[in-house]
Amino acid sequence: xxxxxxxxxxxxxxxxxxxxxxxxxxxxxxxxxxxxxxxxxxxxxxxxxxxxxxxxxxxxxxxxxxxxxxxxxxxxxxxxxxxxxxxxxxxxxxxxxxxxxxxxxxxxxxxxxxxxxxxxxxxxxxxxxxxxxxxxxxxxxxxxxxxxxxxxxxxxxxxxxxxxxxxxxxxxxxxxxxxxxxxxxxxxxxxxxxxxxxxxxxxxxxxxxxxxxxxxxxxxxxxxxxxxxxxxxxxxxxxxxxxxxxxxxxxxxxxxxxxxxxxxxxxxxxxxxxxxxxxxxxxxxxxxxxxxxxxxxxxxxxxxxxxxxxxxxxxxxxxxxxxxxxxxxxxxxxxxxxxxxxxxxxxxxxx
Amino acid sequence: xxxxxxxxxxxxxxxxxxxxxxxxxxxxxxxxxxxxxxxxxxxxxxxxxxxxxxxxxxxxxxxxxxxxxxxxxxxxxxxxxxxxxxxxxxxxxxxxxxxxxxxxxxxxxxxxxxxxxxxxxxxxxxxxxxxxxxxxxxxxxxxxxxxxxxxxxxxxxxxxxxxxxxxxxxxxxxxxxxxxxxxxxxx
Numbered sequence: 001x002x003x004x005x006x007x008x009x010x011x012x013x014x015x016x017x018x019x020x021x022x023x024x025x026x027x028x029x030x031x032x033x034x035x036x037x038x039x040x041x042x043x044x045x046x047x048x049x050x051x052x053x054x055x056x057x058x059x060x061x062x063x064x065x066x067x068x069x070x071x072x073x074x075x076x077x078x079x080x081x082x083x084x085x086x087x088x089x090x091x092x093x094x095x096x097x098x099x100x101x102x103x104x105x106x107x108x109x110x111x112x113x114x115x116x117x118x119x120x121x122x123x124x125x126x127x128x129x130x131x132x133x134x135x136x137x138x139x140x141x142x143x144x145x146x147x148x149x150x151x152x153x154x155x156x157x158x159x160x161x162x163x164x165x166x167x168x169x170x171x172x173x174x175x176x177x178x179x180x181x182x183x184x185x186x187x188x189x190x191x192x193x194x195x196x197x198x199x200x201x202x203x204x205x206x207x208x209x210x211x212x213x214x215x216x217x218x219x220x221x222x223x224x225x226x227x228x229x230x231x232x233x234x235x236x237x238x239x240x241x242x243x244x245x246x247x248x249x250x251x252x253x254x255x256x257x258x259x260x261x262x263x264x265x266x267x268x269x270x271x272x273x274x275x276x277x278x279x280x281x282x283x284x285x286x287x288x289x290x291x292x293x294x295x296x297x298x299x300x301x302x303x304x305x306x307x308x309x310x311x312x313x314x315x316x317x318x319x320x321x322x323x324x325x326x327x328x329x330x331x332x333x334x335x336x337x338x339x340x341x342x343x344x345x346x347x348x349x350x351x
Numbered sequence: 352x353x354x355x356x357x358x359x360x361x362x363x364x365x366x367x368x369x370x371x372x373x374x375x376x377x378x379x380x381x382x383x384x385x386x387x388x389x390x391x392x393x394x395x396x397x398x399x400x401x402x403x404x405x406x407x408x409x410x411x412x413x414x415x416x417x418x419x420x421x422x423x424x425x426x427x428x429x430x431x432x433x434x435x436x437x438x439x440x441x442x443x444x445x446x447x448x449x450x451x452x453x454x455x456x457x458x459x460x461x462x463x464x465x466x467x468x469x470x471x472x473x474x475x476x477x478x479x480x481x482x483x484x485x486x487x488x489x490x491x492x493x494x495x496x497x498x499x500x501x502x503x504x505x506x507x508x509x510x511x512x513x514x515x516x517x518x519x520x521x522x523x524x525x526x527x528x529x530x531x532x533x534x535x536x537x538x
Contacts (some may be wrong), residue, residue: 014515021511022504029500032379034386042386128473130465146388302463302480308393309464312471316393324388326396331385333462334489340482 043331049153059343060107062332067101069298080284084203086313099300100190112232119195120305132309135195141271142177146324173272185225192223200268212262217255304333357423401469407452454492461485
């Protein structure tokens with residue numbers, strides 16, 4: 001029994017208990033936030049590894065920083081319906097917007113300096129459901145895990161020539177990518193490139209059946225290979241000028257969207273390993289690019305091509321990259337939105 | 352002083368503890384998800400969005416109940432500075448509960464992200480894309496989130512202080528189990 005108004009001796013114990021509960025709560029919060037785990041791979045650390053020393057690309061994406069916008073249409077042929085109940089595969093035409101880009105952290109990079117080219121795409125169905133993706137032209141990804149991608153950025157940023165050697169030893173899959181980078185022909189146009197999703201996703205059909213898939217956009221334009229030196233001679237921004245000119249003079253550009261369906265037992269977690277060529281392929285539609293606009297005032301500027309923005313009927317697989325990309329792209333968007341004054345819109349060209 | 356009329360109604364007490372658990376989960380999920388690139392990022396952010404919108408609905412019900420039923424009076428012998436602190440902190444808690452989900456939704460809208468909840472439920476955008484608005488709302492969501500957590504800890508400390516040290520019946524007004532006497536702890 002305690003008398004009201006007086007602190008009994010046991011109160012001291014109670015106060016200690018309260019302090020312990022509060023400290024425990026605060027510590028758990030700090031742990032969850034990663035403040036006690038400097039080794040955790042956070043989006044901040046990934047962005048830091050991506051950011052070139054001394055030249056932060058303020059106002060720009062932290063990777064694939066150089067790009068140009070397009071708008072057009074995705075024409076679904078209806079054949080995707082057998083794989084996924086996503087409305088975007090029902091035969092019809094759906095508005096699309098996207099961005100041709102270079103795999104570089106420098107928004108002013110010389111075109112011939114970027115080995116990897118990419119395409120970000122957003123397709124919207126009539127009811128407002130949105131599908132976003134970001135694809136690149138290599139046929140497989142450089143590394144197996146997000147951690148390895150971080151390590152690659154660190155190793156390639158080092159002056160020490162042994163750093164890359166050590167990295168490749170630890171991540172042998174990078175050897176395949178290095179071979180591709182060395183031997184694959186260059187083209188002189190965004191229009192002549194294939195764009196591969198690389199990551200595996202799960203399509204769910206109307207009956208509830210799941211299908212592990214990857215997809216690619218294959219160009220209608222015939223690739224014409226040119227040397228890197230020749231591309232360099234054509235100028236630092238040749239690709240953007242060329243694609244704008246091509247659409248203006250030759251009209252809309254087309255890519256066929258091809259879905260590759262995994263066989264049972266195919267691994268889906270490692271985008272550095274392509275599936276065998278014999279896997280079933282389903283053409284699900286055509287991307288038609290109708291208009292090119294500079295990024296500064298263009299419709300792609302405001303879009304984060306987060307590959308986990310998916311319609312009902314498509315979801316992520318055990319491939320760890322889409323989640324990592326989503327987390328890092330979000331951080332990149334937050335940064336560039338906050339820095340928008342360093343990449344001012346001209347305002348006049350808002351369509 | 353009798354206890355029976357001096358407790359929150361059962362529905363208020365249930366809502367308090369349900370929301371307390373959810374809000375704590377939200378705060379931890381919030382700081383956890385933005386500090387990872389692991390696959391759990393996606394389920395965490397989905398839960399954060401879904402639970403956030405749910406909590407916005409619940410707090411509106413809660414405010415309505417609070418306005419309708421009122422709250423039991425604080426003990427007469429509670430120092431006036433503590434009474435003031437109690438009122439202020441409760442108003443702030445309600446404020447956080449209302450503003451946090453709105454800031455969260457607003458920052459997603461201003462970044463042109465579609466807001467899709469668990470089960471494919473889509474929340475239409477009420478704001479256009481805007482770099483400035485996104486940055487403002489995102490900063491507010493983050494820093495007010497930390498302030499919210501600090502206030503939740505303070506609220507917890509005060510509740511435990513009433514329950515374990517003052518034993519003045521205040522904790523009994525919200526607890527789910529009955530505290531038998533205002534001046535003694537439940538045995």
